Amino acid sequence: MSADLITRRFRLPDLIDIGKPVWVFDQHGHIQEGDPLQNMGSKWTYRSGLSALAQRMADGLDVRLETPISHLQQRVAGWNLFDGSGQLISDFAQVLITIPASQTVDLIEASQIANGQKKSICALLRLASYNPLISVMLGYHPTPQPRPYYALVNTDKAHAISWLAWEHEKAPERVPEHAGLLLAQMSPHYSREHWQAPNDVVISEVANLVAALLGEPLTTPVFTDTYHWRHALPVEKANAQLLNALTLPLGLAFCGDAFVGGRVHLALENGAAVALQLISR
Ligand SMILES: Cc1cc2nc3c(=O)[nH]c(=O)nc-3n(C[C@H](O)[C@H](O)[C@H](O)COP(=O)(O)OP(=O)(O)OC[C@H]3O[C@@H](n4cnc5c(N)ncnc54)[C@H](O)[C@@H]3O)c2cc1C
Incomplete structure (x- = not known):
């Protein structure tokens, strides 16, 4: 399934199979x-x-480049995202976080999340190391x-x-x-x-x-x-199922190589699966 995303769904003419x-x-x-x-x-x-793959995946999407997110703020229904200068980027109904888990810990710690969830989220994220x-x-x-x-x-x-x-x-x-x-x-x-x-x-x-x-x-x-x-490259992985079971009800989810290992096709497959879980709620 994961190679299919590269060879079929996001296929590009300049995809090549290295001969040697x-x-x-x-x-x-x-x-x-x-x-x-x-x-x-x-x-x-x-x-x-x-980068051809990322560009292909971004086709038709509203992607903001050079916009590092410094923290999130939980709203009654949804999330506000802020940049490094504290400027509100926009509000979103749901958020899927795909950055390396070690950086995600900093992001979550800087964020406003209700009900003391931050500690449990960070503890699960810290299981991953790179x-x-x-x-x-x-x-x-x-x-x-x-x-x-x-x-x-x-x-x-x-x-x-x-x-x-x-x-x-x-x-x-x-x-x-x-x-x-x-x-x-x-x-x-x-x-x-x-x-x-x-x-x-x-x-x-x-x-x-x-x-x-x-x-x-x-x-x-x-x-x-x-x-x-x-x-x-991740050396220790975190458990995406445990983490997302905790955060999906908040409209928040996590994916990426920290959960599946350092391979593009695995990270891609994981991202697609978690995104489906998030939007089907
Ligand atoms: C040198 C090297 C060679 C590799 N070679 C291979 C290979 O040959 N084959 C293979 O399958 N895999 C390879 N990998 C592994 C592969 O690149 C990763 O496993 C894969 O890219 C992980 O995808 P991801 O979406 O989880 O995260 P990433 O690709 O790391 O994407 C995370 C993105 O989040 C962005 N970001 C970070 N913080 C923020 C923030 N605060 N706000 C907004 N955006 C942010 C980053 O800029 C980045 O674009 C290699 C990795 C390295 C480092």
Whole structure:
């Protein structure tokens, strides 16, 4: 059902199934073929990038961008939503909260909710926890040598690099012409240790780690970037059923990867299911 939302309901012409497989490596940098069974499954992505899915889902909806909600206020029937400057955004009959659970705790704590429900809601949300992750983009010219895989995953979780992808293998449109792009997702341990480190230090360290892992004399990257994801992937999940049983009568519900694990299609499926529960009340 969850893949159907991506391959059918929200299908886009630039949805592609990545042809090459994922291979694995261990803490010593030993690379070998990945699980053939797992590699038989589809590996979906979008030529133009993953935001294509969000844009497709937003078709025909009134979506306000750049509008972080700082708190909610419960009304007799419904909810007021406020931005960071305390400005009322609008009132709504029902609210479905999809932000990472750790941030939801802050949102709920700052909100006005009747009958001492806040404490129980926050206690259930706190069951979820996330690992941080630093993403490092390394652009090369010329393109790194072709390989029989499009990505490597560290299976013993003891290497500084968790995941390394050859973005130009997913689709050439994802990188400037004649360039190659390696995207390294760093381990939770490395990310925590380097959270405050200057970007140029992280980039040069990760470029060296990548070259050592591949045993390939890569040139100095010609374009680079980093992104720090504080709430990257959930490690402990919260129980959506318990939480929503408590809040659905208030016209409030929660969904997202904190309840189902860090996968786009699972978060999407969970969101659709909880939204149905909310509107069918
Ligand atoms: C580096 C990285 C790589 C990943 N790779 C994959 C992959 O290859 N395949 C896969 O299936 N999954 C992958 N994931 C996991 C996947 O991205 C998430 O599990 C999924 O996006 C979760 O969806 P969500 O709707 O629960 O939350 P999110 O996608 O986190 O969406 C929450 C949204 O809420 C917004 N928001 C936050 N606070 C507020 C506020 N106060 N007011 C208003 N808006 C707010 C945020 O800006 C964000 O847009 C990856 C995650 C990371 C970090």
